[in-house]
Amino acid sequence: MASRPPVHRARKRFGQNFLRDPGVISRIVRAIAPRPGERLVEIGPGQGALTEPLLEAADGHLEVIELDRDLIPGLRVQFFNHPGFVIHEGDALKFDFRALRGEGQPLRVVGNLPYNISTPLIAHLLQAGDAIADMHFMLQKEVVERLAAAPGGADWGRLSVMAQYRCRVESLFVVPPEAFVPRPKVDSAIVRLTPHAELPHPAADEALLFSLVREAFGQRRKTLRNNLKGRIDAESLEALGIDPSRRPQTLTVEEFVRIANHLAVAGGEEGHR
Numbered sequence: 031m032a033s034r035p036p037v038h039r040a041r042k043r044f045g046q047n048f049l050r051d052p053g054v055i056s057r058i059v060r061a062i063a064p065r066p067g068e069r070l071v072e073i074g075p076g077q078g079a080l081t082e083p084l085l086e087a088a089d090g091h092l093e094v095i096e097l098d099r100d101l102i103p104g105l106r107v108q109f110f111n112h113p114g115f116v117i118h119e120g121d122a123l124k125f126d127f128r129a130l131r132g133e134g135q136p137l138r139v140v141g142n143l144p145y146n147i148s149t150p151l152i153a154h155l156l157q158a159g160d161a162i163a164d165m166h167f168m169l170q171k172e173v174v175e176r177l178a179a180a181p182g183g184a185d186w187g188r189l190s191v192m193a194q195y196r197c198r199v200e201s202l203f204v205v206p207p208e209a210f211v212p213r214p215k216v217d218s219a220i221v222r223l224t225p226h227a228e229l230p231h232p233a234a235d236e237a238l239l240f241s242l243v244r245e246a247f248g249q250r251r252k253t254l255r256n257n258l259k260g261r262i263d264a265e266s267l268e269a270l271g272i273d274p275s276r277r278p279q280t281l282t283v284e285e286f287v288r289i290a291n292h293l294a295v296a297g298g299e300e301g302h303r
């Protein structure tokens with residue numbers, strides 16, 4: 031008697047919630063709208079719910095990155111007749127997306143991401159710069175709201191500034207827990223991130239910008255004057271046209287960059303003294 035492949039039990043530590051709703055799956059694929067000839071990369075194919083329609087739409091060419099080794103044999107069997115299907119076994123957090131792009135066209139990255147690593151994974155992908163054409167992710171709804179937030183609201187924070195510094199962010203639609211097995215405890219949503227071809231507000235020193243943003247949001251209720259005490263005084267903020275009594279969640283990306291670029295120049299001048 032032929033032995034059956036073992037039934038896969040969803041693993042919590044790999045953030046496994048498998049998509050089951052065909053309506054949601056086809057809506058995601060329509061939002062991505064892959065075309066033959068594009069370089070499509072799926073993070074966490076799992077049991078292939080998105081992989082299959084993506085392969086179809088992309089003319090049989092798709093690369094996937096999967097960490098759970100137990101899922102790899104199933105994927106190989108399921109897609110054995112697609113020579114353009116490539117599996118990278120490993121951790122997407124450590125994956126070199128620039129190397130994968132190589133000299134070829136930029137990558138379109140998609141994935142129903144494990145929620146426990148979605149923020150560091152997005153940060154990792156944002157570092158890959160022009161290696162990426164766009165990204166479509168299923169994330170916890172709250173994370174999508176933070177990514178796509180506008181200044182002034184409660185959701186505007188470090189993640190919003192970091193993402194919108196590099197990308198156009200669009201919140202596309204909400205996906206309820208019933209679309210998955212097992213069901214997550216929270217709503218999910220699909221987000222599209224499109225890296226700017228040219229940064230609208232380039233920072234002279236990006237590491238300085240991001241550490242400034244981290245500090246500014248250190249205590250959201252405090253004013254900039256207090257949160258940025260060790261970095262910049264109230265007079266200098268005023269000279270930059272920024273009221274020191276404002277709270278960090280009211281600042282735009284451009285204003286954060288304005289402060290960071292002032293500090294980059296001021297630091298440089300000090301260094302030359």
Ligand SMILES: C[S@@+](CC[C@H](N)C(=O)[O-])C[C@H]1O[C@@H](n2cnc3c(N)ncnc32)[C@H](O)[C@@H]1O
Nearest residue numbers: 044047048049074075076079097098121122142
């Ligand atoms: C939420 S499930 C989605 C599975 C499938 N794409 C679907 O929609 O049904 C997340 C997938 O990412 C995989 N995964 C978890 N951590 C990963 C990592 N660090 N790198 C790559 N894949 C990972 C999991 O094993 C799982 O297959």
